[in-house]
Amino acid sequence: MTGDAVVLGLQPARLPSRALAVVIDLALVLAVYLLISIGLAMATASLDQAAATAVSIASFVLVLVGAPIAVETLSHGRSLGKLACGLRVVRDDGGPIRFRHALVRGAMGVVEILMTFGAVACIASLVSARGRRLGDVFAGTLVVRERIPAARSLYLPPPPPWLVGRFTEVDLSGVPDDLWLAVRQYLTRMNLLDAEVGRSLAERLAGDLAACTGTPVPPGVPAGAYLAAVVQERQTRDTRRAYAAPSPAPTVTANPSPRASASVPIGTAPPVGDAGTALPAVRPTATAHPAPGAARVDGGAEESGPAATGFAPPA
Numbered sequence: 001m002t003g004d005a006v007v008l009g010l011q012p013a014r015l016p017s018r019a020l021a022v023v024i025d026l027a028l029v030l031a032v033y034l035l036i037s038i039g040l041a042m043a044t045a046s047l048d049q050a051a052a053t054a055v056s057i058a059s060f061v062l063v064l065v066g067a068p069i070a071v072e073t074l075s076h077g078r079s080l081g082k083l084a085c086g087l088r089v090v091r092d093d094g095g096p097i098r099f100r101h102a103l104v105r106g107a108m109g110v111v112e113i114l115m116t117f118g119a120v121a122c123i124a125s126l127v128s129a130r131g132r133r134l135g136d137v138f139a140g141t142l143v144v145r146e147r148i149p150a151a152r153s154l155y156l157p158p159p160p161p162w163l164v165g166r167f168t169e170v171d172l173s174g175v176p177d178d179l180w181l182a183v184r185q186y187l188t189r190m191n192l193l194d195a196e197v198g199r200s201l202a203e204r205l206a207g208d209l210a211a212c213t214g215t216p217v218p219p220g221v222p223a224g225a226y227l228a229a230v231v232q233e234r235q236t237r238d239t240r241r242a243y244a245a246p247s248p249a250p251t252v253t254a255n256p257s258p259r260a261s262a263s264v265p266i267g268t269a270p271p272v273g274d275a276g277t278a279l280p281a282v283r284p285t286a287t288a289h290p291a292p293g294a295a296r297v298d299g300g301a302e303e304s305g306p307a308a309t310g311f312a313p314p315a
Contacts, residue, residue: 010144012145013085014125015126015131021082021087029067029068040055065107068109073098076088086145088144100139104135104139105135107135156188160229170233171213187227
């Protein structure tokens with residue numbers, strides 16, 4: 001828990017994994033120190049004893065103390081041993097460490113790891129609730145695990161085949177999200193619950209779900225099967241909504257004028273009135289059944305509705 005009341009999901013590393021990481025780091029550092037010491041011994045063979053001792057002490061400090069500090073600072077708390085064991089050094093608030101944190105940990109590590117052969121570090125790590133050694137306490141750091149075993153994937157059990165598609169008309173828009181979460185958690189763990197406890201919990205969730213949807217539980221349907229069927233119906237609707245193609249916009253056609261829409265059969269003269277003027281012809285009404293989704297307008301013509309394809313129906 002940080003000062004801002006933020007809960008950090010950090011899992012502290014324990015003594016076995018930390019000891020293995022320290023052993024790996026010490027083996028690498030000692031190998032590098034041995035190679036450097038051999039090279040310096042050959043290079044300082046002509047110097048006196050005091051100069052050779054000063055070079056040896058400087059190489060010891062730089063390699064065994066300075067190298068781990070530099071590695072942890074540049075890698076933000078991941079040395080080679082910690083990287084191999086899946087560990088990392090972080091601050092108490094979960095942030096990455098800086099040079100001062102690595103410096104305090106390295107300086108204290110000389111005393112509690114190198115000079116006492118790790119005895120003080122092991123005792124402090126066993127006593128601490130979070131497995132911290134003295135260097136972590138003084139530096140305000142914590143060694144956490146970065147690679148946590150993945151949890152087993154939980155799946156929702158399918159409903160009985162005779163319930164599939166039975167709740168297609170149920171309104172699910174009024175069910176709150178916390179109730180969906182509770183139902184999903186019950187379905188994923190119902191095989192781990194006691195039979196009586198699981199039955200009572202399923203009945204309570206089924207009653208809450210029926211109250212939100214306005215549709216009672218069908219008689220003779222177990223509460224667990226009802227919950228599984230409703231959850232599958234919601235998943236089916238969400239999938240259909242996610243993968244549904246957008247419907248094309250309906251084509252709007254201007255209504256032709258009555259005089260322009262009048263049709264005269266070929267080879268037939270238009271009717272003539274008493275005064276010798278031609279009368280507008282009347283389009284005969286089609287006797288065929290209209291296509292689904294079409295609406296009839298004045299004059300017997302059919303106009304396509306929103307579900308039409310945009311093409312005019314045949315005469």
